[in-house]
Amino acid sequence: GEDVEQSLFLSVREGDSSVINCTYTDSSSTYLYWYKQEPGAGLQLLTYIFSNMDMKQDQRLTVLLNKKDKHLSLRIADTQTGDSAIYFCAETPRNAGNNRKLIWGLGTSLAVNP
Amino acid sequence: DADVTQTPRNRITKTGKRIMLECSQTKGHDRMYWYRQDPGLGLRLIYYSFDVKDINKGEISDGYSVSRQAQAKFSLSLESAIPNQTALYFCATSDMDSPLHFGNGTRLTVT
Numbered sequence: 078g079e080d081v082e083q084s085l086f087l088s089v090r091e092g093d094s095s096v097i098n099c100t101y102t103d104s105s106s107t108y109l110y111w112y113k114q115e116p117g118a119g120l121q122l123l124t125y126i127f128s129n130m131d132m133k134q135d136q137r138l139t140v141l142l143n144k145k146d147k148h149l150s151l152r153i154a155d156t157q158t159g160d161s162a163i164y165f166c167a168e169t170p171r172n173a174g175n176n177r178k179l180i181w182g183l184g185t186s187l188a189v190n191p
Numbered sequence: 192d193a194d195v196t197q198t199p200r201n202r203i204t205k206t207g208k209r210i211m212l213e214c215s216q217t218k219g220h221d222r223m224y225w226y227r228q229d230p231g232l233g234l235r236l237i238y239y240s241f242d243v244k245d246i247n248k249g250e251i252s253d254g255y256s257v258s259r260q261a262q263a264k265f266s267l268s269l270e271s272a273i274p275n276q277t278a279l280y281f282c283a284t285s286d287m288d289s290p291l292h293f294g295n296g297t298r299l300t301v302t
Contacts, residue, residue, distance in 0.1 A: 119293035
């Protein structure tokens with residue numbers, strides 16, 4: 078069935094780049110998303126990429142999509158302590174139709190050390 | 192995201208009690224969703240609604256019911272709460288072509 082996988086933890090030093098990886102199984106995915114969840118808060122949409130794109134950049138965030146390998150990554154440049162959060166990858170399978178049924182990864186907990 | 196407001200933020204209740212979680216939005220979106228989040232299990236869809244007259248079950252609807260009172264309001268009820276319904280509950284909204292926008296969640300504890 079459809080599945081999205083992420084590593085559970087990542088630890089980086091402040092100022093370094095962080096790369097959070099995600100793999101998915103549904104080759105017909107239309108949109109792929111990155112959400113951020115800070116403690117005690119809801120999920121905040123960070124960025125998303127349409128499946129016919131390879132890359133999207135937005136300030137410190139770079140999303141790379143490798144459709145052949147079904148691999149999505151989120152790079153955060155100059156990582157700050159405020160970037161410490163859980164990052165969720167999600168995809169919309171093409172067969173989801175209009176119901177926006179997203180397939181979610183379990184989230185990667187990013188710890189930024191001073 | 193203040194555009195999607197969930198109440199209460201925290202709730203402790205006892206087994207067997209009926210409780211309602213409320214969600215309201217000012218985004219003007221037609222579609223509303225209820226998810227629950229559990230450690231190690233990620234986000235799971237409980238119910239979703241495309242408009243006021245539309246209600247659909249998600250992956251884990253057993254033990255829950257919903258009511259779409261207006262375009263802007265979508266409430267989730269637990270008819271008889273049980274401890275394994277202890278979780279963080281999120282409401283979300285979207286338009287047909289927009290990503291999901293989430294509220295800040297309701298932390299529910301059933302003792």
